[in-house]
Amino acid sequence: MEAERPLSLRTGELDHLSNTIDAIYLLGFSNEEIAECLNKGGLLSIELEFTKKCNLRCLYCYSAAGEPAENELSIKELQSAILQAKELGAKKIILLGGGEPLLFGGFRDIVEFIHSLGLQQILFTNGTLLTGKEAEFLYKNKVSVVIKHNSFKPEVQDMLTSIAGSFNKIQRGLRFLREAGYPYRDAMLGIQTVICRQNKEELPAMWTWARENRIIPYFEILTYQGRAKQNNFLNLSVVEIQTVFKDIEIIDRERFGITWQAHPTVAAFSCKRHLYSCLINSQGYIQPCTGVDIRVGNIREKSLDYILRNSEIIRNLRNIYNKIEGPCRDCEYRCECYGCRGNAYQITGNYLASDPTCWRYEKINNESLTHFC
16 A cells, blocks of 8 residues: 655745644644634643653753652542633643653543543653553544654664663564554654764754655754753754754655754644743643743743733743844844743743843854753
């Protein structure tokens, strides 16, 4: 049987381009939806951490995950958070681990609960714990899955996760998902790939492979926090990052008819999460995102609505296009991109600063980022 053709599209105006590309990546929303959300002061999605517990020790992990945190949220508390988010307009729940979501004892309960509410859900998992039955369960509940996949080379993948044999387990997890029926319209399949020195040369081939197999490539730059701070040898220079993005941009345009403008933080994707989302970590603390790890309240103490409406940080980030400082403020792509808020905060200490990891930021163009870490 002939393999299905990879997803392809052609776009015209920048606004339409942004909406279409973001829709491909499941995590985004149309500019109209975002504007309505901002007007209401609500949400379109939340990022929900289950636990800091993880079976891997990835060298770039933003949360340095391993052991569970003290007093993590219970199933009932997670369900309450989801209901509050839905009341505020959330349509999608992003299932994160901080560690590995599948290690959370009530994982299936939460997935079934979200499905019963008619909400979309997207799971980010390292994939090593997936079984055939688990894949079938996720498929049945229409869970889109983004699985860790940093290299075609076993030695590189295992080095990045610090666990021997992780490459084979990730490949097994991908196989189980494909056998269960992924990808399909209501449950897409993606790979999450960090852009680093160890996989730089193979990224164009990995991107092409993903497109050809109708797998969403979610290729992102490192955030300089957690274990990434201790592992400078992973870092690429700003110019090297630019080259990776440009090479992938050309592949999409010339081979698949997908047109976009290269800018951080994720290839072919405009991160606008701060306009409509937030993170609830495993202990109930509300943060703008994983990178801007400033706690603005705790859902055990105040309602989600109260926290979001009364946080100056959240308000500033929802008005980021007017509040952003430095070169980003005058960038030609300022209406489509505000850089990585996580790296801006982690590197400069200011979540409103321009993103130093962007090649359009002239002050550090052609310089290595190692001195920031």
